[in-house]
Amino acid sequence: MVDALADALRAQIPAPLVVTDPDRLASYRHDMATFCPSGMPAVAVLARETAHVQHVLKVASDLGVPVVPQGGRTGLSGGANAVDGCIVLSLAGMDRILEIDPANRVAVVEPGVLNAVLSKAAAEQGLFYPPDPSSWEISTVGGNIATNAGGLCCVKYGVTADFVRALEVVLANGEILHTGRRTAKGVAGYDLTRLFVGSEGTLGVITRATLALRPAAEEPRTVAALFPSVAAAGEAVARVVASGLVPSLLEFMDQASLRAANEYRRMGLPDHAAAMLIAQSDAGPERAAAEIATIARHFADAGGFDVIEAEDAQEGELLLNARREAHYAIDRLGSRLIDDVCVPVSRLADFVQRVEKVAADLGLTIPVVGHAGDGNLHPNVVFDATDEDQVRRARQAFDEIMRIGLALGGTITGEHGVGLLKRDWLERELGHVGLRIHRELKRVFDPAGILNPGKVMSLEA
Amino acid sequence: MVDALADALRAQIPAPLVVTDPDRLASYRHDMATFCPSGMPAVAVLARETAHVQHVLKVASDLGVPVVPQGGRTGLSGGANAVDGCIVLSLAGMDRILEIDPANRVAVVEPGVLNAVLSKAAAEQGLFYPPDPSSWEISTVGGNIATNAGGLCCVKYGVTADFVRALEVVLANGEILHTGRRTAKGVAGYDLTRLFVGSEGTLGVITRATLALRPAAEEPRTVAALFPSVAAAGEAVARVVASGLVPSLLEFMDQASLRAANEYRRMGLPDHAAAMLIAQSDAGPERAAAEIATIARHFADAGGFDVIEAEDAQEGELLLNARREAHYAIDRLGSRLIDDVCVPVSRLADFVQRVEKVAADLGLTIPVVGHAGDGNLHPNVVFDATDEDQVRRARQAFDEIMRIGLALGGTITGEHGVGLLKRDWLERELGHVGLRIHRELKRVFDPAGILNPGKVMSLEA
Known part of the structure; x- marks a missing residue:
């Protein structure tokens, strides 16, 4: 059966691109999610061109074999996990930047190009590709599109979806569908582009994307402050929003994540702070300085202390480091379930406080970091995977966090996607x-x- | 038959809201498009609440009667035109602003609220609802959503779709579907919200919308310049784009539209100018002044003359008047077909020159105005509706313009929609x-x- 499948694939795809060796296949089993089952693929195809993808889908349709598309496998919801007997269809090798067009601020890329590679190529032409998920150095643009990835830039620049103008998609039967357009505007027909963005490989396989770029952003100014309580940090965010400022970054860390960052890098952040906020403005030299001064004042007025305005971009990056490295710092605490709830910004403090209560009630550490300006928070449920009771409590906390998010008018996933991890929760949100x-x-x-x-x-x- | 239909509707909807008088019904036949057939409705329902819409769709489903949703009937593609024997479902009376939430920069509205009413209500709270189609004082937000309306703001702020977070939609069978979410981000499931935006009432009836607002924009600075050729104006736009500036408005008028504006208001614009560009920046007092000075230099460097920087906002509005009134100025020239092609910005001059050739070849006047910064242009094919040959040539020109747009990598409709007017062209674009x-x-x-x-x-x- 596997031989027949591999033979059918090799009829149109060079043999070295059709992997059947079990050891190699095992490396294609799963993405970076916790607690998501994964099966053993029958075969992996390392596509190099759209025709390979078409052939895979025709063979899969003929033989009734499942196809699991994969990019960088950096997802956090199991969306790229293999199922037993499937064809893993890796797009990572379709990694060419086909075009960067400065006159129209557009890039055309294959799905396997890394976010960081595209970002750098755009920057070399004085342009800016804003989507910046934490995984940007190892995740693919195709994967970013399939999950509608977010990041730190979203509060000002929006999410991946906001930069996708057109897609080439291979449908389940192997046909090619073109969606969208290259132009800035267009309303000819239904918005199929957006239907594919965030659909996690369940509707078709993206083989090419036309992306909008922006003019290069200006050097950001940075301010950070500590807060005596989560409520004070929430109040600070509310003041910034009410002031009409749109920072280019507005990030949150709670006490547990600050402590983890301290332990990881000896950052010397005071252990008694309940929260930290970091904000940036890239509104141009004078304007950014003025905006950051205003934000600093709002931080202080809300009770913030140790308010630090960075002297220059380098110092700004240092301040941001604690937030950027939180992912790795928390990782050292144990196994973890990373949640991804988005609530109305005004409910941010309420949300974090309820998560703290869940952590206390269940006897768990749940560091919370996130994109405060969007209300998109990542509680990290830390547990010992060898302790059955902790695992049970961790799962309970994870569910409880989504319940809180929905109760506050939020969503179960702001940017990580549903995948396998939140599948059973989707109906509660959608109805x-x-x-x-x-x-x-x-x-x-x-x-x-x-x-x-x-x-x-x-x-x- | 009509009586049975009206009776079934009145079973759940107050009788005065169910219109059967033929004279009144005739006023619901069509929107503002040219050359689009319209039929006579059997009945019009002036919905006041979602339950009315549900009842209409249930009755229509039971009896197999077509339903044509209408807002302000300001569309330019016949999308709201009645078909014989249909139920016209007017949402214009569902015109409440249910909520404006400054803390989360969100508005919740019924579909019949006028764009201008929402814009004003948002402004009163220090907020900004950017979508600004020319019809903004008489078009409804529901209609704007159904057609994904654009406007002058799009070059910086995007189109209507970019501000729609969630929808309440009544499906054909009368069920209520909730799409999207109130939060800034969210990836739970497929993007059904965007599927309804721009679907022109063919998939469901929007009965409520949750819209993103922005902080109030700052007072814009304005510059205008005349150009000796369309190519020079195109070059000026290219220079602005290449400079990395994002103006808050960048509009184009060709010679024929300048002349029409002159005749309409004796504006004293030089008749020998081949084109005019008008740009604004709202990047804050000093920054906007600097940006406008830079744009002025780019205009001059590209060959622009009579480059005028407005002294203040009032003078800026005066400069913009010619563009704002172009619609009415051109209207006085005769009957017209308003086209709506969007091309890559770099092809703008090429497009206008080809349209000029079509005008010359067919012996027609085709003033072109448009949103230069987006490449979205509106050639207005002027003709004498009583002259059969002119009508034939006008239709030919209209088609030729879309052919040119597609050939230049553009779309047949940037913001007006497909409706009836461009239905036969849709397949050429979609495949x-x-x-x-x-x-x-x-x-x-x-x-x-x-x-x-x-x-x-x-x-x-």
């Missing part, structure tokens, strides 16, 4: 009519259910 | 796979084809 429509849309694109099966939602009610 | 997917999506939401039938596309290949 049964929404879920039914999702299933019907899925059937339009993938009637046989071969595309990344089991991800985002189950196909049956 | 047959794209059109097939559109039809299948339509069937998911509207299996019986009762929602705004015949608009955007025909249901059969």
